[in-house]
Amino acid sequence: MERVEINGLELRALSVGGLETCHWLPRWKVAFDIGRCPLPVVDCRTVLFTHAHMDHLGGIAYHTATRGLRRQPPPCYVVPHHCVDDLARLFAAWRALDGSDMEHVLVPLGPGEEHVLSNGFLARPFRSPHSTPCQGYGLWSRREKLKPEHHGRPGRELAELRRAGVELSDTLETPEFVFTGDTRIEVLEEQAVVREARVLVMECTFVDDRVSVAESRAKGHVHLDEIAARAELFHNEAILLTHFSARYRAHEIRAALDAKLPPSLRARVTPLVGAHERACATADSVPEDVESR
Ligand SMILES: [Zn+2]
Numbered sequence: 304m305e306r307v308e309i310n311g312l313e314l315r316a317l318s319v320g321g322l323e324t325c326h327w328l329p330r331w332k333v334a335f336d337i338g339r340c341p342l343p344v345v346d347c348r349t350v351l352f353t354h355a356h357m358d359h360l361g362g363i364a365y366h367t368a369t370r371g372l373r374r375q376p377p378p379c380y381v382v383p384h385h386c387v388d389d390l391a392r393l394f395a396a397w398r399a400l401d402g403s404d405m406e407h408v409l410v411p412l413g414p415g416e417e418h419v420l421s422n423g424f425l426a427r428p429f430r431s432p433h434s435t436p437c438q439g440y441g442l443w444s445r446r447e448k449l450k451p452e453h454h455g456r457p458g459r460e461l462a463e464l465r466r467a468g469v470e471l472s473d474t475l476e477t478p479e480f481v482f483t484g485d486t487r488i489e490v491l492e493e494q495a496v497v498r499e500a501r502v503l504v505m506e507c508t509f510v511d512d513r514v515s516v517a518e519s520r521a522k523g524h525v526h527l528d529e530i531a532a533r534a535e536l537f538h539n540e541a542i543l544l545t546h547f548s549a550r551y552r553a554h555e556i557r558a559a560l561d562a563k564l565p566p567s568l569r570a571r572v573t574p575l576v577g578a579h580e581r582a583c584a585t586a587d588s589v590p591e592d593v594e595s596r
């Protein structure tokens with residue numbers, strides 16, 4: 304997995320459009336999607352899954368079984384509601400085939416619901432329009448903040464008020480991180496959290512004319528031209544673009560970003576291209592069909 308630091312946050316990731324995608328935040332002990340299960344992510348107990356395309360979900364059983372072999376606690380998989388029954392059948396089949404317990408916890412979650420992560424953050428799904436049902440996730444931090452009317456009061460007075468049952472603070476929620484999963488560009492207009500999160504991880508499968516915006520949209524993905532045309536909507540402090548097609552070389556992706564994004568946006572964008580040279584070494588054998596997932 305490639306190690307990148309974005310806004311001071313360590314992220315380990317591997318993402319090539321249609322082939323495999325996995326993003327892991329070690330500090331926050333949470334990962335997003337497991338396409339082919341890179342070994343390091345086995346150590347991550349909580350995984351938020353965006354959709355059931357093979358390049359995002361294919362490694363789930365490998366993750367479960369390997370944690371079992373290592374006697375690590377059962378993993379927790381947050382999944383869209385519609386995946387639950389099929390996943391239960393998948394795990395039953397693997398239990399029989401692999402002869403292992405495949406212990407895990409499935410947490411069905413959808414837009415309007417939330418799941419508390421081990422670091423206290425809230426994970427809230429939102430709809431990402433893609434070629435199959437897909438949901439992104441916003442991660443929100445929470446902290447208590449003294450209400451303005453109590454500012455300047457001595458500690459003794461605050462303690463008395465607290466004893467008298469007065470509510471002294473407001474809960475402040477901050478959207479720290481967003482992972483869009485696979486999506487069309489509309490997610491940017493439809494979901495305020497995508498525009499406002501401090502760190503945004505967004506897919507950008509296509510970057511130049513080899514695949515047109517119309518073709519990209521038909522495949523359910525984002526084209527770099529669509530990002531450039533909406534540059535002013537990105538209020539994020541830092542943006543990681545991922546899920547680039549294996550048809551591009553890393554230097555081509557960087558050149559396209561430099562040429563198409565206005566400097567104010569380009570300065571905040573990091574492309575995840577570390578895996579691309581390896582993927583491109585076998586690009587002749589990568590059928591273009593896989594780009595539609
Ligand atoms: Zn994908």
Ligand SMILES: [Zn+2]
Nearest residue numbers: 356433485596
């Ligand atoms: Zn997909």
